[in-house]
Amino acid sequence: MMRDFSSLESLTLLSLFCCLLAYFWSHFFSLKNKLVGLPLPPGPKANFWGNVNLPRLRPWLAYASDEWRKIYGELIYIRVFGNPILVLNTATVVSDLLEKRSGKYSSRPVRTMIVDLIGWDWLVSAFPYGTWWQAHRIMLHRHLPANGSSVTWHPLQIQETHALCRRLLTSPKDFRNHVRKCAARIVLKMTYGPQVGEANDYVALADKALASLAEAGIFGTYLVDYIPFLKYAPVFFRFRRKALEWRKPVRAMLETPYAIVKDEMARGTASKCLVSEELERVSLAHVPSDEKIIKNVAATMYAAGADTVVSAISSLFLAMSIHPESQKRAQSELDKVIGPEHRLPVFTDRSQLPYIDYICYELLRWNPVTPLGLAHFITEDDVYKGYRIPKGTTVLPNVWAILHDPEMYPDPLAFDPERFSPENRKNGLNQLPDPAFGFGRRICPGKYLALDTLWIVVATVLTVYEISKEVDKHGKVKEPCTDFTPNSLSHPMPFSCTIVPRSSAARQLILQTEIQ
Numbered sequence: 001m002m003r004d005f006s007s008l009e010s011l012t013l014l015s016l017f018c019c020l021l022a023y024f025w026s027h028f029f030s031l032k033n034k035l036v037g038l039p040l041p042p043g044p045k046a047n048f049w050g051n052v053n054l055p056r057l058r059p060w061l062a063y064a065s066d067e068w069r070k071i072y073g074e075l076i077y078i079r080v081f082g083n084p085i086l087v088l089n090t091a092t093v094v095s096d097l098l099e100k101r102s103g104k105y106s107s108r109p110v111r112t113m114i115v116d117l118i119g120w121d122w123l124v125s126a127f128p129y130g131t132w133w134q135a136h137r138i139m140l141h142r143h144l145p146a147n148g149s150s151v152t153w154h155p156l157q158i159q160e161t162h163a164l165c166r167r168l169l170t171s172p173k174d175f176r177n178h179v180r181k182c183a184a185r186i187v188l189k190m191t192y193g194p195q196v197g198e199a200n201d202y203v204a205l206a207d208k209a210l211a212s213l214a215e216a217g218i219f220g221t222y223l224v225d226y227i228p229f230l231k232y233a234p235v236f237f238r239f240r241r242k243a244l245e246w247r248k249p250v251r252a253m254l255e256t257p258y259a260i261v262k263d264e265m266a267r268g269t270a271s272k273c274l275v276s277e278e279l280e281r282v283s284l285a286h287v288p289s290d291e292k293i294i295k296n297v298a299a300t301m302y303a304a305g306a307d308t309v310v311s312a313i314s315s316l317f318l319a320m321s322i323h324p325e326s327q328k329r330a331q332s333e334l335d336k337v338i339g340p341e342h343r344l345p346v347f348t349d350r351s352q353l354p355y356i357d358y359i360c361y362e363l364l365r366w367n368p369v370t371p372l373g374l375a376h377f378i379t380e381d382d383v384y385k386g387y388r389i390p391k392g393t394t395v396l397p398n399v400w401a402i403l404h405d406p407e408m409y410p411d412p413l414a415f416d417p418e419r420f421s422p423e424n425r426k427n428g429l430n431q432l433p434d435p436a437f438g439f440g441r442r443i444c445p446g447k448y449l450a451l452d453t454l455w456i457v458v459a460t461v462l463t464v465y466e467i468s469k470e471v472d473k474h475g476k477v478k479e480p481c482t483d484f485t486p487n488s489l490s491h492p493m494p495f496s497c498t499i500v501p502r503s504s505a506a507r508q509l510i511l512q513t514e515i516q
C-alpha cells in the first residue's frame with residue numbers, strides 16, 4: 001500500500017525533483033559543449049538519462065575486471081548526474097597524471113556527505129589543494145619528517161608493540177582489538193600525550209567515527225555527492241538521518257582529546273606531544289588563528305593512525321595462519337640474527353632482517369587498506385593520449401589494480417613475500433608497494449611512521465609467537481575466512497586463528513617487557 005504523504009512532504013519532494021531536473025539539465029549541456037573536439041576516454045555507455053551505474057561493492061575489482069578493464073583499457077571514463085569520473089587502472093597512467101602533472105591533479109573533489117553532513121571537514125587528506133591544505137601539511141611534516149626518519153617515535157612504537165604481545169598472551173582470540181589498540185595508542189600518545197593515549201575510550205571513539213568513513217568514503221556512495229544541494233533535504237531522508245548519527249563521534253574525535261590537552265596545559269600538567277608543542281608555538285608567536293590548524297592536524301593523525309596500519313597488521317595474522325612456510329622463513333631469519341630466546345628485536349636489527357621487510361611490503365600489496373585510493377580532482381582541462389580530460393573530473397586511482405597487475409606482480413593474488421627479494425625485482429618487476437600510500441603531492445605524510453610500526457610489530461610478534469589455523473575440539477582444522485571488507489577502508493573479514501608462544505623462553509621474554 002502506498003504511503004499517504006503530507007502536503008509538506010509532497011511539496012518538499014516536488015521541489016527536490018525540480019531542482020534535480022534543472023541541475024542535471026544544466027550539467028548535461030554545459031558538459032556537452034565543453035567536449036567538442038577531442039574524444040573523451042573510453043567508458044561504459046550511459047543510460048537514457050546520460051548516467052552510468054557505478055558498482056557499489058568492491059568497485060576496484062569491477063574496474064579491474066575483464067568486463068571493464070579489458071574493454072575500456074587503462075582509462076575508464078564515467079559520467080554520473082553530470083559528474084565526470086576517470087578511473088586510472090595502471091601504474092603508468094597514475095604516474096603520468098597524478099605525479100608528473102601533479103599541478104593539475106592534486107586537489108580533492110567536494111565530498112558533501114563526508115565533509116558537510118557527517119562532519120569530516122577537519123580531515124586534512126580531504127582538503128582541496130591550496131594554501132589552507134599547505135599550512136596543515138607544513139605542520140604535519142614538522143612531526144612526520146618527509147625524509148623517512150621517524151627515529152623519534154621508535155621507543156614509543158617498541159613500547160606499544162610489547163604491550164600488544166602481552167595482551168596476546170592473556171587473550172589471543174581478541175587479537176583484532178589488541179592490534180587496533182596498539183596502532184591507536186602510538187598515534188594518540190604522539191599527538192595528545194599519555195593521558196589520552198592510555199584511555200580505551202578514545203580507541204572506541206575512533207572505531208565509531210571511522211565506520212562512517214569506511215561506509216561513505218567511496219566517492220558517489222550517496223547521491224548527495226553528485227548533487228550537493230541535496231544536503232538541504234529534510235532530516236526524514238535516510239541519508240540525512242545516517243549523517244546525523246555518524247556526526248556525533250566524528251566531531252567528538254576532533255574536539256574531546258584536544259580539549260583535554262588544553263586543560264592539562266592550563267593546569268601545567270601537560271606532557272610533551274604534538275598538540276602541546278604546537279600550542280606553545282602559537283602562544284609565543286601570538287597567532288591564535290593557528291589553533292584550528294593544530295586541532296585539524298591532530299585529529300587527522302588520530303584518524304589515520306587509528307585505522308590504516310591496522311589492516312596490514314590484521315592481515316599478518318591471516319597470512320601467517322594460511323602460509324606457515326612464510327612464517328617459518330621469517331622466524332629462521334629472526335633466530336639467526338637475535339636468537340630464539342635472547343631478546344626482542346629492535347630497529348637497529350632491520351638491515352639484517354630483509355625478509356621481515358618483504359613480509360611488510362607484501363602485506364601492503366596483498367590487500368591494500370585503500371584499494372581505490374583517495375579521489376583526486378583535476379583543476380584544469382587536460383589532454384592525455386589523444387583524449388580530453390575535462391576540468392572538474394574526479395580521478396580515482398585503482399590502487400588494487402595497480403598492486404595486482406600480473407605484468408608487474410606475477411601471480412598477483414598469491415601471498416609471496418619473496419617477490420620483493422633483489423633477484424625477483426629485476427627488470428622492473430615487483431616494485432615496492434608505494435601506491436598504498438597515495439600519489440604525487442598528496443602522498444601520505446605518515447608513510448614512514450606506518451612502515452616502522454608495521455615492521456616492529458611483524459618482527460616482534462613472529463619472534464615470540466606461532467600463528468596457525470584454529471583447530472576445533474574434534475581436531476579438525478578450521479579454514480579462516482580470507483575475504484576482505486568491501487568498503488573504502490578495507491580490512492580482513494572476521495576470522496579466527498591460534499596464537500601461542502613459540503616456547504617457554506618466548507613467554508618469559510613477553511612477560512619481561514612489563515618491567516622494562
